[in-house]
Amino acid sequence: METKNKAMLSGQHFMNGDVACAEGAIAVGCRFFAGYPITPATEIAERMARRLPQVSGVYIQMEDELASIAAVLGASNAGTKAMTATSGPGFSLMMENIGLAVMTETPCVIVDIMRGGPSTGQPTMPGQQDVMQARWGSHGDYEIIALTPSSVQEMFDLTIEAFNLSETYRVPTFLLADEIIGHMWERVNIPSAKSIKVVNRKKPVTPPSEYGPFKPDEDLVPPMACFGEGYRFHATGLTHDEYGRPKTDSAEVQQDLVQRLCEKIRRNSDKIVKVDRVLLEDAEVAVVAYGIASRAALSAVRKARAQGIKAGLLRLVTVWPFPDKQVEEVAQKVKALVVPEMNYGQIVREVRRVAKETPVIFLSKLGEEPHKPLEILDALGEFRK
Amino acid sequence: MTKKQLEMKHPYERFLRKERMPHIWCEGCGNGIILNCFARALDELDIDLNNVVVVSGIGCIGRISGYVNADSFHTTHGRPIAFATGAKLAKPELKVVVISGDGDLFAIGGNHFIHAARRNVDIKVICANNFVYGMTGGQYGPTTPLEAWTTTTPYGNIEQAFNLVHLAAASGAVYVARWTALHVRRLTESIKKALQKEGFSFVEVISQCPEIYGRHNKMKTAISMMKWFKEASEVRNFSDPAKADISPSRIIVGEFVDVEKPSYGRLLREMKAKLQTE
Known part of the structure; x- marks a missing residue:
């Protein structure tokens, strides 16, 4: 594929998921990648190492994942869109500084190409075992x-x-x-640069003397100054007030800060959450799935329909914040929900919480193979009239 | 003091966030001297504060980033160098300075130090070495001298200490110096040199901690610790850093390394420029 110095490879391509991820990042303006090799995410780093220098960006291979995420935060605070990519073990190492990113409200993207865990687990095999870690892996309350x-x-x-x-x-x-998803090859349509929506962090409109780096607007998000822009701001992982001043003994500041960090996501969850609804209008049973498991689920739902079973699929594109409303809405209409996941029961806990009285059938899968459509179809078969 | 004297402006006031005062450091601590020398170096070089980023880790000296009136970031424990690496590479026009302690930079963060030095990332690292974890109440660390008493070496320290200037030189730093908090003039000069030098520069400051370290090790006051610095210090510029281990009777100070080597940022820029013309 000819890539020479182009930020946008507009057109049709055949590529794997890791490469597509790297190209998406470059298309939206990411110009800094710090990472550490790890299966099955390495191809993202390799692609970034080749592509970022072509578009005046920076690729750096750090000494470990602790350093990778720290460098990403440094680059983001210097005003550059930055990312890293890893898998389970590296993801675990990143957790502390993910908390720092939350606390200092540093925009960054962390890609986790999930493999089988715990620990070194199965490096070349798929898994969906890190979804709860993504939500809760760093200490403290946050979203x-x-x-x-x-x-x-x-x-x-x-x-x-x-x-x-x-x-x-x-x-x-x-x-x-x-x-x-990371290693699979499929066709990808890369649109023209003009048709891609690019959002940049909002900048302060107040003069430096009045600027509070953590003073939120009405949407609870503070405008962000970056290094070298004359604002001379201070940020810290300590509990801080709106001016970034450490307040380690004030219950009020702690309450306000933690609450805002959570609420800026919760209150905007309607704008954030995306789901894909398939054949749900008249569904009597629905599969709730995401990622690789949702592909088998879609096939199972179609097969079920062909057999006269009124099945539908709610595919979660966003898992955090959890699509409470969307899942609840489906749960209220159907006799049961089926949740296939490549783990021993993670998102199903959220589904059960929201589904309340509606029965939830969990289909766990661990190891090499993803769910087979027929396995999901079996679960749907119980709702044949 | 007269009212007039009280109203006088400190010459380095513009380098400080006055609203953060008083600072959290104990009476007699060497951190104030390091802050003073850093401000003096910036002043004498007439560096635009809008281009300076101070990054610190966790520990007593870690609070320095909050006191300096520049863009500043107080990171997690051990990670200021990795954070600074990202900031510098993303915005090369910034002067990125890491100021942190011996435990932060050489225990939990040791790996980042040697790799940043090896890459020759153009950042400046100033280490306040007080031989102890002060913020947590006085536990031994990677620079604690043999036999020293700390709260976690109640029978005396049996671990060997890092010789930081040797480590920095061996890892590839282009500028390496060590002074004590007593050598304010020479320390300021070394900070100035580091700030002007291209590449990974390291300045170690042997700093007194009378409250948490000194008083348990027969040096009850800041003065008695600084007396030790005075009596034990030996200026030996460009001597072998491998032979600069710190002992009760001898603290070799001076500049150890001052060499030229292209920085990571320069090599990166050259690589990118070459790609653009190909």
Whole structure:
């Protein structure tokens, strides 16, 4: 593929998910990547190493994932859209500075190409075992955003979306894919530069003397000055007031800050959350799935329809913040929900919380193979009239 | 003091966020001297504060980023160098200075130090070495001398200490100096040199911690610690850093390394320029 010094490879391509992710990042203006090699995310780093210097960006291979995420935060605070990509073990190492990104409201995108865990687990096999870690992995109370692509095209599209959301809400945003989506080759349409929506962090309009780096607007998001812009701001991982001053013994400041960090996402969740609804209008049973599992689910739903079972699919494009309303709406209409996941039960907990009285059937899958459509169809078969 | 004297402006006031005062440091701490020398270096070089970024980690000296009136970031424990690397590469026109402690930079953050030095990233690292974890109440760290008493070496320290200037030189730093908090003039000159030098520059400051370290090690006051610095210091410019281990009777100070080597940022810019013309 001829890439020479072009930021946008507009046109049709055949590529794998990791490469599509890198191209999405470049298309939306990411110009800094710091990472550490790890299967099955390495191809993102390799692509960025080749592509970023072509478009005046920076690729740096750091000494570990602790350094990678720290460098990403440094670059973002210097005014550059920045990202890293990793898998389970590296994701674990990044957790502390993900908390720093939350606390200092540093926009950044973290891609986790999930493999089998715990620990070193199965490096070349798919998994969906890090979705709860993405939500809760760093200490303290906070909210983040996480998107779950289910195709190579979505690796491109949702990487763009992840940057836009991260810039909008000044929050670390995750792209949670898995080994299959990362390594699978599919056709990708890369649109023209003009047709891509690019959101940049809002800049302060107040003079430096009045600027509070953590003083929010009505949407609860503070405008962001960057290094070298004359604002001379201070940011810290300590609990801080609107001017970035550490307030380590004030209950009030702690309350206000933590509440705002959570509420800026919760209150905007209607704008953030995306789901894909398939054949749900008259559905009597619905599959709730995301990522790789949603592909088998779609096939199972179609097969079920062919057999006269009124099945539908609610595909979660956003898993965090959790689409409470969207899942609840479906749960109220159907007799049961089926949740296939490549883990031992993570998002299903959220589905059960929201589904209340509606039965939820969980289909766990661990190891090499994703769910087979027939396995999901079996679960749907119980609702045959 | 007269009212007039009280109203007098400190000559380096513009370098400080006055609303953050009083600082959290104990009486007699060397951190104030380091802040003073840093401000003096910026002043004498007439550096535009809008282009300076001060990055610190966790610990007593870590609070310095909040006191300096420049863009500043107080990162997590051990990570200021990695953060600074990202900031510098993303915006090369910035002067990025890491000011942090021995535990932050050489225990939890040791890996980042050696790799940033190896890459020759154009950042400046000033380390306040007080031989101890002060903020947490006085535990031993990677620079604590043998036999020293700390709260976690109640029978005396049995770990060997890092010789930081040797480590920095071996890792590839282009400028390496060590002074004590007593050598304010020479320390200021070294900070100035580091700020002007292209590449990874390292200045170690042996700094007194009378409250948490000194008083448990037969140096009850700042004065007694500084007396030790005075009596034990030996200026040996460009001597072998491998032989600059700190002992109770000898603290070798001076400049150890001052060499030219293209920085990571320069090589990156050259690579990108070449790509554009191909």
